[in-house]
Amino acid sequence: MKNIFLIMLFLIFISETNYGQKDINFTEIEKTSYSINNQDYIVLKIQIVNKSNLEYIFWLSKKKDTNSAKNNIKDYFFTRKGDFSFAEIINDNILLDKPNSIYFDFIKNIKPNEDFCFEILVKDKKQDNYVKKTECFLKEKIIYVDENEISKYINIKTLANYYYKSNSIYFLYDSLLY
């Protein structure tokens, strides 16, 4: 009986700490090198694929809580940055036409079996472990929550007005290091 209880506790722990993890795959799909004016460049493409049957919403955050989707949602949507929280902006249907930090309002949906691509421009081939560092950055910063979970807090239909439109985004490698 005690063992069964411990196994159940372990399973609950696993399901809490890995919410959504198994549903989203990170894959390095391509490395392209080229040179302009004797300057070497590499474009690294990392793809995330939604392998689940649910639509996922993801964003980038400096404060990722690996144990709780609720905490991540509260931190990203309900914590005020400047005069507003992201939730206030969404709920008031405020048009965002000024550039903001990617940690403020980047939000993207990814439907089942669809993918999204991060393209990172690495300026110098000699950069140490840039592939690993990039993957680490993305895994540390990306928060993805399924639509059922997020709809408890945010109206999905209204949120959709703020989705990043393209299926890929570009970063300079150096900017990831800050």
Add this chain to the structure above:
Amino acid sequence: MHTKEQKTGCNTCDAAGIKLRKTAGSITTDYVGNFIYEDNLLKYIITDYGKINLSYPKNGDTVFTRQYNLTDHLGNVRVTFDVHNNNMADVVQEDSYYPFGMTMNGLDYRTRDIDKKNLYLYNGKELQEDFGLEWYDYGARFYDAQLGRWHVPDPLAEQAYGWTPYRYAFNNPIKYIDPNGLYETVKPTSEDALEMIKNTLTEEDAKHIQLDSKGNIDKDAINSHESESGNFNNLKEMVNSDYIVKVSTDNQFDYVDGDGNAGNANMSYCDYDPKFPTEKDPNGETMGGTTTGESGFLGKTLFPDRNGMQNSPDGTIKVIVNKNLSKAAKAEIYSHEGNGHALMYVRTGGDREAASHQVTTGWKEHNITLKNMIITSKKETIINMKSRN
């Protein structure tokens, strides 16, 4: 009792302009609430969905026929139908309107059965067909949809001295309605909403907030009291304005989008979480925070124009505050929505941009006037709520 004598007949009305009796030629119609009598015989009963027609066959029976209306966002009745015994709808009447309410004859349809005729049409008001005038009875005044004007001046014309007192709906009948021919007021839709509004005020000022017979905040009562309180004077300004401001507490709301499509949105609620201490705003320094630290979708103001993603569905300004909030937070969020967004919309004569947040880089508020209105009102509410404890 006030009687409006007209060349064409005689209407007897009460002091509020509610019609009690109409005499046109040899026919006398009595209006007893929702029960309408013609020559002392009950003719029909007005219901929320249309009306119930009564007919009296020669065998002595009384036959009741339910009649249903389909209306648009302004309350204009577009289709009237009744239901056969086989549960099939039978269209009795179809009406189309020019913006100011004149019917488009070419697009109309009328059944031949004159007893089924529906005269409650533009804005749901009764068309007075007697003597061929075709005026609509709005209560306080009669409206001529063919001219797009009232035939008598606005009884509260001094509230909009820049406008002709004969105008209808500020010459913008797609954006506004004028439900009773008078200037309108603030309407709390529940006891909870009324208490929330009172909680923004001092206990002394709150004594002068009461409802009239229609459930609106009583103008005479609020106007009889003078106060230096910003929140009290904000409320007074809205009560005396030309807008209806409906105030409710709820966890969802209906809206129409910019294309006129209906929608519904839920309002989430989260208790205070000590992991997020910055959510607490003890002194009212922020626009969106609360002293209690509660978070979620706390409040919403819907404007009656159609220029936003979510707009009021019924031509009024709607203020909705999340019903799950504590009393203190409700009053603070009402200060934001009511004394910020709604008041600014009223004050600027319907300028949505001036009444909305404008976010600039770093998510700073660019609409400083609105920000100051909200924060000033919130601070006063916090003080008034503390004085009650």
